[in-house]
Amino acid sequence: MKFIVFDTGSIISLAMNELLWTLPLLKKRFKGEFYIPHSVKLELVDKPMEIKRFKFEAINILKLIQEGVLKVHEKINIEEEFNLVNSIFFIKGNPLKLIQMGEMEALVLAKRLNASLYFVDERTMRLFVEDSNSLRRLLERKFHDRVSVNRSKLDIFKKKFSSLSVARSTELMSVAYEMDIFKDYTVVSKNDFLDGILWGLKLRGVSISSEEINEMISLIK
Amino acid sequence: MEKIQKENLLKILKLARIAIKKGDVKTLRNLSDWTVHDASIYQSDIYVLVAVIIYSLSKIYSRENYETYKSYHLYCEDCTGSLEKARVFLEKDDLVSFENQLKSFLNKINKLDKKFKSHVKDIFERAKIHKASRLHEHGISLGRTAEFLEISQFELMNYVGTTGISDVKENITLSVKERLNNVRNVFK
Numbered sequence: 059m060k061f062i063v064f065d066t067g068s069i070i071s072l073a074m075n076e077l078l079w080t081l082p083l084l085k086k087r088f089k090g091e092f093y094i095p096h097s098v099k100l101e102l103v104d105k106p107m108e109i110k111r112f113k114f115e116a117i118n119i120l121k122l123i124q125e126g127v128l129k130v131h132e133k134i135n136i137e138e139e140f141n142l143v144n145s146i147f148f149i150k151g152n153p154l155k156l157i158q159m160g161e162m163e164a165l166v167l168a169k170r171l172n173a174s175l176y177f178v179d180e181r182t183m184r185l186f187v188e189d190s191n192s193l194r195r196l197l198e199r200k201f202h203d204r205v206s207v208n209r210s211k212l213d214i215f216k217k218k219f220s221s222l223s224v225a226r227s228t229e230l231m232s233v234a235y236e237m238d239i240f241k242d243y244t245v246v247s248k249n250d251f252l253d254g255i256l257w258g259l260k261l262r263g264v265s266i267s268s269e270e271i272n273e274m275i276s277l278i279k
Numbered sequence: 280m281e282k283i284q285k286e287n288l289l290k291i292l293k294l295a296r297i298a299i300k301k302g303d304v305k306t307l308r309n310l311s312d313w314t315v316h317d318a319s320i321y322q323s324d325i326y327v328l329v330a331v332i333i334y335s336l337s338k339i340y341s342r343e344n345y346e347t348y349k350s351y352h353l354y355c356e357d358c359t360g361s362l363e364k365a366r367v368f369l370e371k372d373d374l375v376s377f378e379n380q381l382k383s384f385l386n387k388i389n390k391l392d393k394k395f396k397s398h399v400k401d402i403f404e405r406a407k408i409h410k411a412s413r414l415h416e417h418g419i420s421l422g423r424t425a426e427f428l429e430i431s432q433f434e435l436m437n438y439v440g441t442t443g444i445s446d447v448k449e450n451i452t453l454s455v456k457e458r459l460n461n462v463r464n465v466f467k
Contacts, residue, residue: 060465062465066422066432067421067422067432067436070432070433070436071436073433074433074436074437084466087466088465088466101422101432105431106431106433109431109433109434111433111434112431112433112434115433149320150320152320152321154320154418154419155322155419155423156418156419156420156423157420157422157423158420158422158423158425158426160422161420161422161423174465175461175462175465179436180415180420180421180422180436181415181420181421181444181445181450182415182418182419182420182421182423183420184452185449185450185452188452188453189452192449192452193418193449195449196418196447196449197417197418199449200319200416200417200418201316201319201320201417201418223461223465224453224458225458225461225462226458229458229459229461229462230462232459232462233459233462233463233466236463237466260440260445261440261441262436262437262440263421263435263436263437263439263440264440264445265444265445265450266445266450267445267446267447267450267451268446269446269451270451270455273455273456274455274459277455277456277459278459
């Protein structure tokens with residue numbers, strides 16, 4: 059069985075852009091399971107159900123869960139990994155607690171399921187997995203101070219997680235376009251459509267630069 | 280609380296009071312940014328609360344039309360007095376009273392006239408999201424930031440998307456081509 063794991067942000071991006079309807083179609087093509095960790099379900103459904111502004115998005119996500127499109131994994135113990143990731147970078151002798159429990163649960167779940175893809179739309183976790191040097195440089199630039207690294211802990215983290223294939227909802231929707239999932243959107247040109255959808259995702263929080271959007275549009279078949 | 284944290288906060292509160300007296304909105308905003316910077320390092324609720332309060336006050340004082348509200352001047356005096364009380368509590372290392380004094384800022388809103396109260400409440404809510412965005416800009420994850428400021432990730436993502444946070448060179452890790460191919464291969 060194949061698996062894809064989504065973190066909170068990637069589902070929020072799709073929900074806020076009214077793109078959740080693509081997930082059942084994508085799942086059919088994937089022929090595997092789409093998972094969210096237990097704590098992500100709390101962020102996507104339980105909490106926003108109490109906020110009128112996002113209640114309908116929460117309802118739409120809950121519907122996908124009830125229909126089996128998104129499966130909620132049982133809670134896993136990730137205390138060790140959570141403590142590890144939040145004691146890698148230091149500033150003025152203080153450990154920088156950069157990652158939240160739910161975000162870590164999604165990452166650990168992706169690893170345990172040997173997920174084909176791990177979708178994360180926010181920046182910090184993606185940098186942690188793919189390029190911790192860039193993360194350190196960013197931290198130093200923003201804090202105007204030296205950031206020290208616990209090398210042995212960073213090596214443990216990298217050994218465990220750097221093999222994961224990370225993607226964003228922008229790549230998912232681009233590939234969905236190539237698979238003709240948006241075939242009924244004939245009112246505008248391909249470029250206009252992709253520009254609209256990718257900017258819509260960016261403006262609602264996906265960590266993608268405008269430069270990357272332009273490049274993506276040129277690469278989509 | 281570490282000595283340096285206390286010293287920084289005392290300085291911030293003192294400068295904030297001077298800026299309020301002068302009506303120096305720009306300094307208030309800078310002080311709020313300074314507080315966020317420290318909040319990112321120490322990840323303390325107190326720092327965040329101070330940042331939100333000072334930023335909110337900068338917004339309130341920058342809106343001249345608010346002066347027409349009956350409770351405006353009394354509210355401003357009250358806020359200045361509260362900042363000074365908070366500073367004194369901190370100086371005496373009475374952290375419980377210090378924190379309670381800061382939290383009382385939000386309770387003061389209830390005494391305001393209806394329309395002004397609605398504006399001020401809105402300003403404080405927006406200030407939380409704005410400060411959360413600044414924390415995230417420093418490199419703290421979106422989830423951690425939302426949890427820290429007690430706001431929803433939906434709200435924060437919506438706001439963060441409109442900033443330039445993603446358009447920095449460190450944001451680009453894998454090439455677009457490689458990332459697209461990874462996703463294509465999985466759905467082949």
